[in-house]
Amino acid sequence: MLTSSRWKAGTGRGDDYRAYYEQHLKLREWGPEDDNGERSLRKPPLALHVEIMPQFRDMVYKSGDPLECPHGEGTRLLAWTTWAEDPYEIERRMYDAILAVYGNDALDLRDRVDDARKLARAEAHIRFLIAKKNAVVETMEQSKQFVAWGGESEIDAHQRRQQEGWLEAKVETDRWYLLGFDEQRYSTELKLYQANGWHKKPKNDPFHHPKLEASYAGVNGGELPHIDEWDTVMDHLRAIVATHAQWAGIERSDLVADDFFDGPTSPPWEFERPTGRRQMLKNRYEDLATDIYREALKESTTAVYDILRVIAEETGASYDCLQERTGLARSTVRYHVARLAEAGVVKRLGNPVLVVFVSQALLERAREILREVRPEDMPExxxxxxEERTERREEQREEQSTDDEPAPDSASDPDEIGFQYLATLSASLADIALEYDRDRLDDRDVRVRADELPGRLR
Incomplete structure (x- = not known):
């Protein structure tokens, strides 16, 4: 299927500017007949999209700035495809498509600029039984923490719990070497996901089961890898996938075959597993255990101790549960949970939020610590x-409601976070907005005087 679209550059300036067009060559196949006997085109599993872009020295952007042609004049080809064994297979598919559409005289490979043959994207994946998904999620969470803990690196990581969603976990960083992998000049993303509606598919359908994928997409400055570096790039991606699979306890019998992955019968990937993770895990949890000790032993307040205890007893607790069982104000609960999350002790999942320890191992360690620091503390x-905290808050509200001029809430109770006027705080409105964005404040934590507001803001 051949289409065209307006190219980012053209010739002329001002009113005389005329944009060029780029061509899009896409592989499509006919789908099955519908109830009316009609068929439509669809993207096949083995996809191909070739972009054909003009590159001439007299071309300019609409702004008048010249178009850069780093490899000289000619035509730039960019191919996107799936399930290729090597970069030469990608080139063959691209050339075959161009020759089939434009004719045998469309290409002369003797004119090809070798330096321009670069890798813009690559990925490697496995598919495995859904029963191992939670172990993979926890392993990825540990890697995220190790990278951030080990080097204060730029890292993008998040998790979402969605009944029908596809993304379960993602970690992206350019510092995988902190976990023992070979250092690379590009960022690598590791993600775990499932197909939309996976829960509606039978267990014998490969798309019922999750997929663990490592991908590289471009570089942060510098040149893209040449196709001669294909093996190095793919070895790195496969090592990240296979290593995390091993760390999560995935066996060959846990692999699931699909149209382009042989599952248990797939050829083994040869890679050198990074060492030292077990010691790193031990050191990391000892650091977190120290944080738990420090928080639980605070003499000025038992608030954090009670929050940690509820999370440990419930194996995860909502804000409502924490507020009810501790008697703390919701703002106090959110404040301390945010602090614990920033320290890496707990994490917040889903909406409504469920607060849990970052791993099963730390949950067990926290239970030991909480028993140790207050062995005499009973459920009653x-x-x-x-009950005492709840009563104190109610008394403060009653006292305030009887005053002619309401006074700022006091914070005399060490377990409570009281309200104060903005003028008495060292924080600015920008600081408050930042804390709100960090989820350390919510709508219940900010009061606005409404009687002086314009009608449109009330």
Whole structure:
């Protein structure tokens, strides 16, 4: 299927500017007949999209700035395809498509600029049984923490719990070497995902099961890898996938075959597994255990101790549960949970939020610590503290409601975070907005005087 679109550059300036067009060559196949006996084109599993772009020295952007032609004048070809064994297979597919559409005289490979043969994107993946998904998610979370903990690196990581969504976890960084992998000049993304509607598919359908994929997409400055570096790039991606699979306990029998992956019968990937992760994991959890000790042993307040205890007892707790069982104000709960999350002790999942320890190992360690720091503390003791906190808040509200001029909420109770006027704080409005964005404040934490506001803001 051949289409065209307006190219980013052309000739002329001002009113005389005329844009050139680029061509899009896409591989399509006929789908099955519908109820009316009609068929439509669809993208096949083995996809191909070739972009054909003009590159001439007298071309300019609409702004008048000249178009850069780093490899000289000619035509730039960019091919996107799936399931290629090597870069030469990608080129063959691209050339075959061009020759089939434009004729045998359309190409002369003797004119090809070798330096321009670069890798813009590459990926490697495995598919595995859904029963191992939680172990993979936890392994990826550990890697995210190690990279951030080990080097204060630029890292993008997030997790979402969605019943029908596809993305389960993602970690992107250019510092995988902190985990023992070979250093690379490009950023690599590792993600775990499933097809939309996977839960509606039978277990014998490959798309019911998750996919672990490592991908590289461009470089942060510098040149793209040449196709001669294909093996190096792919070895790096396969090492990241296979290593995380091993760390998560995935066996060959757990692999699932699909149209382009042989599952348990697929050829083995040869890679050198990074060492030292077990010691790194131990050191990291010892650091987190120290944070838990420090928080639980605070003499000025039992608030954090009670929050940690509820999370440990419930194996994860919502804000409503934490507020009810501790007797703390919701703003206080959110404040301390945000601090614990920033320290890497807990994480917040889903919406509504569920607060959990970052791993099963740390959950067990936290239970030991909480028993150790307050061995005499009984369930009824925490219930009494919760009742006392609730009563104190109610008394403060009653006292404030009887005053002619309402006073700022006091923070005399060490377990409570009180309200104060902006003038008495060292923080600015920008600081407050930042804390709001970080989820350390919510709508219940900010008061606005409404009687002086214009009608449109009330």
């Amino acid at each position: 003791d925490m219930e009494e503290r919760a």
